[in-house]
Amino acid sequence: MSLHTRKLFAASLFLASAAFASAVVVTRAASWDPALAARYLDSRQQEWFAWRQAQSADGPCVSCHTGMPYLLARPALRTLLKEDTPTMYEAGLRARLTSHAGEKPKGALQGVETIMAALFLSEREAQRSTFSQLWALQQTDGPLKGGWQWYNANLDPWETPPQFRYGAALAALAIGSAPKEIRDTPDAQQRIRALTEFLNDELPSRPLHVRLAVLWASTRLASILDASAKRAIVADVLRAQQADGGWTIASLGPWAEHPSAPPAVEGGGSNSYATAFTTYVLLQTRDRDVKAATSRGLDWLRTHQDKSTGAWPARSMNKTYPAGSMEEKFLQDAATAFAAAALAYR
Numbered sequence: 001m002s003l004h005t006r007k008l009f010a011a012s013l014f015l016a017s018a019a020f021a022s023a024v025v026v027t028r029a030a031s032w033d034p035a036l037a038a039r040y041l042d043s044r045q046q047e048w049f050a051w052r053q054a055q056s057a058d059g060p061c062v063s064c065h066t067g068m069p070y071l072l073a074r075p076a077l078r079t080l081l082k083e084d085t086p087t088m089y090e091a092g093l094r095a096r097l098t099s100h101a102g103e104k105p106k107g108a109l110q111g112v113e114t115i116m117a118a119l120f121l122s123e124r125e126a127q128r129s130t131f132s133q134l135w136a137l138q139q140t141d142g143p144l145k146g147g148w149q150w151y152n153a154n155l156d157p158w159e160t161p162p163q164f165r166y167g168a169a170l171a172a173l174a175i176g177s178a179p180k181e182i183r184d185t186p187d188a189q190q191r192i193r194a195l196t197e198f199l200n201d202e203l204p205s206r207p208l209h210v211r212l213a214v215l216w217a218s219t220r221l222a223s224i225l226d227a228s229a230k231r232a233i234v235a236d237v238l239r240a241q242q243a244d245g246g247w248t249i250a251s252l253g254p255w256a257e258h259p260s261a262p263p264a265v266e267g268g269g270s271n272s273y274a275t276a277f278t279t280y281v282l283l284q285t286r287d288r289d290v291k292a293a294t295s296r297g298l299d300w301l302r303t304h305q306d307k308s309t310g311a312w313p314a315r316s317m318n319k320t321y322p323a324g325s326m327e328e329k330f331l332q333d334a335a336t337a338f339a340a341a342a343l344a345y346r
Contacts, residue, residue, distance in 0.1 A: 031302040038077045041070055044087035044333050045254035049328050059096035062116045064158040065330040067093050069337030071120050074343035097121055102129025103330055111137055111149040115167060118174035131182050132142025134171065135191055148331040156255045156317045157209050162276030165206060176179030196224045203229060208236060209252040212281045219284040237278060238293050239311060245296030246270025248279045249317065260319045272312035273331050274337035275300050283345045301339045312339045
């Protein structure tokens with residue numbers, strides 16, 4: 001083969017390799033449908049806004065399963081889809097959080113709603129009022145000292161006593177995202193120290209779901225975790241990753257016993273919610289050591305979207321709900337929102 005022929009052959013081989021690599025990138029990018037995911041999430045909000053059990057005089061509550069993940073995912077999807085304005089459901093949920101900001105009425109959801117308001121409201125006046133109430137509701141003694149009263153309905157993965165620290169981690173995330181004028185006062189710093197003690201109390205023995213939430217919060221409020229605690233959480237997360245790149249729901253436990261749960265939930269392989277939440281949190285860390293694991297998690301998510309509904313299928317951990325009921329898809333709502341937020345992450 002002449003030198004000229006070898007050069008032509010090498011050039012052709014390079015172009016073919018480049019074309020193949022480009023095709024792989026395009027295929028990966030196209031292997032999930034963000035518009036379909038957005039459509040699913042919007043349709044679920046439409047149902048949520050109409051569901052009587054979610055209603056109040058100020059609009060529907062911002063739930064851990066359907067509202068909060070939606071407010072995380074939908075802005076990321078909007079950017080990806082080049083949409084100009086927030087959806088009516090984003091506006092409605094934020095309006096609910098804004099109503100009575102800083103003076104949420106007493107009740108089972110008072111602490112939850114205050115934390116959600118602190119997490120998502122950006123208007124300075126609303127923030128000041130909300131954080132004033134957040135500090136007022138922080139527990140100063142007892143088993144929740146440094147944390148907040150969270151909602152207990154004996155429903156995993158968010159509403160059981162072990163998950164009260166999940167709620168406190170969301171509060172830490174809100175505090176870390178707040179303007180310096182709110183979090184850097186002497187009073188706020190004292191309260192952050194109390195929160196840090198609460199979150200670190202017996203942390204290695206907490207459910208991995210809680211530890212992931214604390215890791216997530218540390219990406220905004222670094223002081224709540226030291227370097228060794230972060231490494232320990234990451235190591236446990238990486239050990240739990242399955243051969244297919246996902247995570248099982250069991251690996252994020254331990255969980256409460258739920259005799260009425262669908263049988264397939266207890267065994268099974270990688271789970272949409274577990275994989276979506278874990279991958280999303282790992283992305284937030286921007287840690288080079290988790291890059292390969294995160295990439296595998298994203299690959300799993302790309303290939304597990306339901307092409308007909310746009311959702312990432314997931315079944316309740318707690319009960320077998322009637323087909324077509326609102327509750328049947330709560331875990332799927334969260335799985336879909338965290339999956340979309342992870343895949344749209346920049």
